[in-house]
Amino acid sequence: MLFASLLGLGSGVHAALPLEDPVNSRMCVIGGGISAAMESYYAHQDALKKGKKICVTVYEKGGSFIASPGEELSANTACNIVGSLTTDEILSIVPRGSELVEKLSILFSEPGGIRVDDVPGANDSEAALRFKQSVAFYASDPNHNDRTMSLLMLGKKSMGLWQEIYEEGDEELKAIFRASNFHPCHEPSKIDKKMLHDGYRIDLLYGIQDAEKRALKMKADYDSIGYRNCAILTPDEVEALDPFLADFCSDHSYRDPLLGRIWNRDCVALWRPGGCLDSGVFIPKFYDYLKKAMGQYIDGEGKTQDCFQYHFNKEATGVEFASDPKGLRVAGLHFADGTSQVENLTESIVQYVFCPGEAVGTLHSLGFNEPDYAAFAGPSLLLSIPLRDDQIDQYRNFSHCMEVHKEGITLAWQARLRDRSIFIGVAGTKSFYGDKRPKIDEEFAKNRHSVQINMINDVLPEFISLAQGVDTRGKILSEDELSSLVDAAIARRWVGRRAVAYDGYPTLGSLYRGDLKVANARCTTHLGSGGVSFSPGAVFMSRLADQEIQDPFVEKILKYSDSRRTVH
Ligand SMILES: Cc1cc2nc3c(=O)[nH]c(=O)nc-3n(C[C@H](O)[C@H](O)[C@H](O)COP(=O)(O)OP(=O)(O)OC[C@H]3O[C@@H](n4cnc5c(N)ncnc54)[C@H](O)[C@@H]3O)c2cc1C
Numbered sequence: 001m002l003f004a005s006l007l008g009l010g011s012g013v014h015a016a017l018p019l020e021d022p023v024n025s026r027m028c029v030i031g032g033g034i035s036a037a038m039e040s041y042y043a044h045q046d047a048l049k050k051g052k053k054i055c056v057t058v059y060e061k062g063g064s065f066i067a068s069p070g071e072e073l074s075a076n077t078a079c080n081i082v083g084s085l086t087t088d089e090i091l092s093i094v095p096r097g098s099e100l101v102e103k104l105s106i107l108f109s110e111p112g113g114i115r116v117d118d119v120p121g122a123n124d125s126e127a128a129l130r131f132k133q134s135v136a137f138y139a140s141d142p143n144h145n146d147r148t149m150s151l152l153m154l155g156k157k158s159m160g161l162w163q164e165i166y167e168e169g170d171e172e173l174k175a176i177f178r179a180s181n182f183h184p185c186h187e188p189s190k191i192d193k194k195m196l197h198d199g200y201r202i203d204l205l206y207g208i209q210d211a212e213k214r215a216l217k218m219k220a221d222y223d224s225i226g227y228r229n230c231a232i233l234t235p236d237e238v239e240a241l242d243p244f245l246a247d248f249c250s251d252h253s254y255r256d257p258l259l260g261r262i263w264n265r266d267c268v269a270l271w272r273p274g275g276c277l278d279s280g281v282f283i284p285k286f287y288d289y290l291k292k293a294m295g296q297y298i299d300g301e302g303k304t305q306d307c308f309q310y311h312f313n314k315e316a317t318g319v320e321f322a323s324d325p326k327g328l329r330v331a332g333l334h335f336a337d338g339t340s341q342v343e344n345l346t347e348s349i350v351q352y353v354f355c356p357g358e359a360v361g362t363l364h365s366l367g368f369n370e371p372d373y374a375a376f377a378g379p380s381l382l383l384s385i386p387l388r389d390d391q392i393d394q395y396r397n398f399s400h401c402m403e404v405h406k407e408g409i410t411l412a413w414q415a416r417l418r419d420r421s422i423f424i425g426v427a428g429t430k431s432f433y434g435d436k437r438p439k440i441d442e443e444f445a446k447n448r449h450s451v452q453i454n455m456i457n458d459v460l461p462e463f464i465s466l467a468q469g470v471d472t473r474g475k476i477l478s479e480d481e482l483s484s485l486v487d488a489a490i491a492r493r494w495v496g497r498r499a500v501a502y503d504g505y506p507t508l509g510s511l512y513r514g515d516l517k518v519a520n521a522r523c524t525t526h527l528g529s530g531g532v533s534f535s536p537g538a539v540f541m542s543r544l545a546d547q548e549i550q551d552p553f554v555e556k557i558l559k560y561s562d563s564r565r566t567v568h
Contacts (some may be wrong), residue, residue: 100135135503176285196400
């Protein structure tokens, strides 16, 4: 409640102010991903609470939310993956110090490797070299463990905020969450009876030496931040909870005369706190909702305008700075299409929030400080397998979300009956790309998509058999077989990148140009591998940078995420 009251949230009020009410403040958001969505939402909520009208304009460089077939590259990351919601999602991406050096010496397709060899500049561009050097320096930072613990706590806070946005939403917003397969991460409501979609989920680990040891380490992390119901599950328990995993259970277990059915040594299942959000469904609907919720105003020429506007194909390439008695400030933006939006200095000051995410180096190129950065590429594979009318009933209860771990690979995973088809989405695995952008025809994406389709076949062979029209149990699927699923519009391949600062911490709050604070600019970025999970918490903290808050946790997060930080 402390955090809700700090931001003046928790009202649950969603009605827009009347058309004729004047606009009290304006906000421009650069980058239109999930961080921008949360920035817009919280700005609106805060204004409503204060009885004020705010107008928000989002500028997005991409042309659409979801990549259309044949145009696999779309920048909007969260729209092209299936989001797993966990407290530790953000921690999985940056190896520390010597570990990074070691991993960079191993090709991405080998266990533990993250190096690509077919992308010019990925390993030796100026940005890549700077990043690697900073990671090496950072390895000896004594506060590393404290940073990690604070991120876990921020993750837990963010899980609560997702649930709060849902619970305090009106019926329309709740329906959007339900359509987006939202399952929050929280302590279960029924301790004595495990159920899917009650805050916890099944994670599968297989093909991993000492799988149980790995799972117990995960359990210890969740225990340490107050989750009390983590447990190793037996194959029988998994099958009872989720009968659609029966094939997987029988393929990876055996019957012990004394203990009954137990996992093979390289396999285990963990009952752990975790939820999911089909962010590709959620983001477009959520932006539509904001447009309605924020209402309209009458401009200086007497025309009616929407208070919330989202503009595609608007890449901000320059910032206009101005100095006035209050200090340095942003006075406008220049765009790649040759247009500009420069403020009339007599107007009230606009707040600018930069959420460029995957476009690492954007803060730097726009003239702000940015901690050393790099992108880690990641693929997603989304399957939509059409069902005949007579098959739909059979799969009506099919719905699970998990993470599936194999040596060197973790996939966020969602599968369910969606629009008369079986939808299976997986996203995950990484490689170091420096400041380069991954492409779908490079070795990394081709190889990893092949691994992903085979992991889906390992876990849910019934559905890959349906898609292929032949029994695929125990088979290894070839790249050609995946291509035929893409050609049949059953599979959609996508590759994108995660934005990461050298210490793996998000960059939040005030922006600076050299030593000067920019009075009306903030950022929420570098959310790495956890932006779907962490965006409410990150935005929450970022907004507090403008306020005089004396709370040790907030102060710590804002110190660690300061956009001026450097190891040198
Ligand atoms: C394969 C993969 C799997 C993932 N799985 C998960 C998961 O399971 N759970 C989880 O929590 N997170 C996951 N993530 C991470 C998550 O997707 C990101 O952290 C999140 O998308 C970051 O959100 P964002 O809005 O900050 O940045 P982005 O989603 O990168 O959005 C930034 C937007 O800004 C736009 N932009 C950039 N520069 C400009 C500019 N100059 N002008 C205008 N527009 C600009 C970009 O086009 C983009 O649309 C995954 C990421 C990948 C790649």
